[in-house]
Amino acid sequence: MGAGTAGEENGNFHMSFYSAPMRVMQKVLSLRISRDVCTLSAITPKSSDRRPTSQHTLSWNRAIARLVLNHQMQKAQDLFDEMTEKDIVSWNTMLSGYSKARNPEQVYQCYLDLERAAFRPNEYTMSIVLHGIMETAFNVLVQQIHARAICLSLNVSVFVGSALIRGYANVGNPGVLDRVFDEILGRDVTSWNALISGYMELGCTGEAQRVFDDMPERNVVSWTSLINGYIASKRISKARSMFNKMSERNVVSWTVMISGYNQNAMFVESLKLFQLMVKSGTQPNNFTFSSVLDACGGCSCLLLGQQVHAYILKFGIPDDVILSTSLLDMYAKCGDIDTAFCVSESMPERNLVSWNSIIGCCARHGLGERALKEFKRMIAVGVEPDRVTFVNLLSACGHGGLVTEGQEHFNSMETKYGIQAELEHYACMVDLYGRAGLLEKARKLIKGMPFEPDVIVWGALLGACRLHSSFELGEFAAKEIYKLKQDNPAAYSVLLKINGDKGAWNSVAELRNLMKERHVKKQKAGSWIESKMDPM
């Protein structure tokens, strides 16, 4: 029997949950997803489900909820196991705890146990479970939970419906969002908003805009979801024009727009908007500050970064690992390496991203030894490195002239940590060999690469050729870049220099003509410091 078969009871549910192939489920869904079925079903619980809860159960549930709130899941589980008179709220509280702890295995297990124990899931159960599996490998269960919700007529709930929309968006299925939405009875602004962000998550900006235009009432979240979607689709001007039209803005909408500019490397715009935000009287939060610091780092604006730091301290903005990482990264990008280390050393906790940022900060400042030391510390405290860690570490070795160490770590990536070397790692190694003058080694590495070299890899070789005045290999690298049809002003400029050094003036003239033809602009040299200084 399939999960959606009429007359199905709790007892056989877990069988279908385990064994029903996806094809069958889809068939069941296509039958069950129609509006008629939902409206025919009774929404109100059966009289047997409305038994008054005993004081005993109520107080146990309160105790479990308190433990869940304090993130003490083991204690909550122990108490739950001891409970003799569980009700659906007890189960939901446990599910909610596992969901908040981002433990999808336990959410799934607990849900199965609930079904096996013949408890009837309610609206709370479904929305909690859906959230508990979202953005995890367990999200493939969305369809089956939907099928189960239909059987229990729970798909008509605004809570379940909104969670289903987010769930289907998460598994990349835009085709069913409208249908799931149509099944909801008494749709409110939150369910409309879920539909907007669902479409936006899947890049369907047109659909999202249509929903936005159709909705009976909009709130600040509707606007922010739309703007956020346009930003994700790189339509920053559209996002800003929507932002300007908003009648009411809050800290989230301001932050979304500020961070949107960052994502498009428009750091000055980002900082200008932050100034407007402050003027508007909206209080920034840690999300905002993290974005603002990112912008300060992006345009090397140390002074503003320091002011933001002072503001955070003065107003006691809660310090979290993300904000501290933004802070240390800002100092590193603005060249104040000492303060960057100071911030990093005073961090109460570090995660993978903050370690990567610290190692990257060493790389940027040519501190190869320090990078190796930080990497060792990171491993010692049990943080698993990822691809970014190695990009930063190899780059630090390259900038610090640590050829042997770089080589060793490059080789250990896969064997020791199971991370496959990507194009970016090869580019770091080409750069490392190249800087050290081992041009032949760099060339051989490119030749033996498991992928087609890109402009970054050739660019690394080209840069090395420039550094070590290797004309032939440099020309070869530049031609490869030319072949990739990714005109890069830097490649032309290196080629110009190499030919100029050789005194090959005809080649120089040819190149200049080619640049003109291809509208390649000469790379502008300049620094943030100069551009900010007043002319004398």
Next chain:
DNA sequence: GTAGGGTTAG
């Protein structure tokens, strides 16, 4: 006593 929509770092 338990649920749904928009924001941050490498």
